[in-house]
Amino acid sequence: MDSVIRMALIPGDGVGPEVMAEAEPLLDWIRARGRRLEVLRLPYGADHFLTTGETLPESVFQDLRDGCDAILFGAVGDPRVPDGRHAEEILLRLRQGLDLTVNFRPCRPLPGVGQAGLHIEVFRENTEGPYGLQGSTEPGRAVDMAVHTEPAVRRLLEAAFAGAAARGCALTLAHKANVLKHGHGLWVRVFQELCAAHPQVPARGMHADILLCALVQDPRSFGVIAADNYLGDLISDLTAAFAGGMGTAPSLSWAPHRPFRCAALAEPVHGSAPDIAGSGLANPVGMILSTALLFRHLGWKPEAQAVEGAVAEAIGRGMKTRDLGGSLSTADMGTAIRSHLPR
Ligand code: NAD
Ligand code: IPM
Ligand code: MN
Numbered sequence: 001m002d003s004v005i006r007m008a009l010i011p012g013d014g015v016g017p018e019v020m021a022e023a024e025p026l027l028d029w030i031r032a033r034g035r036r037l038e039v040l041r042l043p044y045g046a047d048h049f050l051t052t053g054e055t056l057p058e059s060v061f062q063d064l065r066d067g068c069d070a071i072l073f074g075a076v077g078d079p080r081v082p083d084g085r086h087a088e089e090i091l092l093r094l095r096q097g098l099d100l101t102v103n104f105r106p107c108r109p110l111p112g113v114g115q116a117g118l119h120i121e122v123f124r125e126n127t128e129g130p131y132g133l134q135g136s137t138e139p140g141r142a143v144d145m146a147v148h149t150e151p152a153v154r155r156l157l158e159a160a161f162a163g164a165a166a167r168g169c170a171l172t173l174a175h176k177a178n179v180l181k182h183g184h185g186l187w188v189r190v191f192q193e194l195c196a197a198h199p200q201v202p203a204r205g206m207h208a209d210i211l212l213c214a215l216v217q218d219p220r221s222f223g224v225i226a227a228d229n230y231l232g233d234l235i236s237d238l239t240a241a242f243a244g245g246m247g248t249a250p251s252l253s254w255a256p257h258r259p260f261r262c263a264a265l266a267e268p269v270h271g272s273a274p275d276i277a278g279s280g281l282a283n284p285v286g287m288i289l290s291t292a293l294l295f296r297h298l299g300w301k302p303e304a305q306a307v308e309g310a311v312a313e314a315i316g317r318g319m320k321t322r323d324l325g326g327s328l329s330t331a332d333m334g335t336a337i338r339s340h341l342p343r
Pocket of ligand 3: 233234237269
């Protein structure tokens with residue numbers, strides 16, 4: 001019999017709890033189908049920080065790391081915490097502390113939404129680059145250091161090559177090694193090594209600036225895009241636009257080398273959307289598709305496919321939130337999707 005999966009839920013801020021409320025019933029549904037899952041709900045986010053002064057306590061981080069298998073995350077970010085300290089100490093701490101090197105952000109437009117027929121997958125390094133948060137601010141001078149290490153670069157690129165090989169599609173590395181000679185120079189060197197080891201994958205490196213131009217002009221020529229943390233963040237918001245916008249884009253982060261028990265975190269690409277929080281306007285599709293990515297990662301493939309199918313079915317029948325031109329509330333959209341799930 002499968003062992004019990006322990007999954008932590010961190011809804012976070014803004015629309016995070018609203019979209020999480022539409023993903024949570026999928027956990028009851030999957031349990032009713034016989035999957036063994038234990039859920040742990042955690043309160044961390046801006047409200048908790050502003051009330052208690054706590055972001056993510058170290059003991060909780062360690063419990064997650066060693067006592068959970070996966071995390072389902074909503075979003076963090078709150079105008080009441082302008083320096084984003086809690087977002088850093090919760091979300092970036094989890095990505096970096098769990099060594100979740102690979103952040104997978106697929107773009108597969110849903111029926112009648114965005115640009116039909118695209119299938120682009122962004123593999124974004126998730127722990128390094130300028131997100132290492134080393135730097136300083138002095139009078140008249142500010143420094144953000146970007147550190148890239150070979151093990152993380154290699155892990156990310158190996159995952160991207162594996163993804164492209166599995167799909168039989170092209171792989172493009174986004175870089176600016178013409179300027180960032182050290183950091184992106186390392187990316188290009190490891191990339192070239194892996195190109196030689198995977199001759200069956202059509203692979204090319206592109207300067208990220210011209211890549212963005214080509215991506216807008218001819219998105220169908222892209223299959224898998226690999227990028228460092230910063231470029232991958234930017235590129236994946238652009239690919240989200242091809243699929244209808246921020247409300248629909250899912251992501252999954254994982255640690256291919258499995259350094260800890262907790263080796264996966266699913267979250268939508270979007271943030272806490274303070275402009276629409278509390279108004280029932282958030283699209284739960286990005287969150288629900290992220291949950292499906294996590295199901296597949298945990299080996300629950302039929303359920304992952306069923307959730308993705310239910311989303312496509314609902315959207316295909318015109319059930320949409322306002323961002324996609326519809327008028328359903330977050331909760332009604334969640335209900336519409338669930339009505340297409342098998343019992
Ligand atoms: P955002 O993604 O929160 O919002 C950008 C735009 O997209 C807004 O107009 C918003 O209304 C819209 N949008 C986002 N999610 C939507 C959804 N589910 N349905 C419909 N529309 C949606 O990005 P932002 O405004 O740059 O950032 C707001 C806060 O979120 C900031 O504090 C930022 O740091 C944080 N943030 C967090 C994450 C995360 O937790 N992973 C990601 C991005 C931004
Ligand atoms: C994302 C977000 C985060 C990032 C922020 C909130 C730290 O934009 O998940 O894409 O830049 O990684
Ligand atoms: Mn982003």
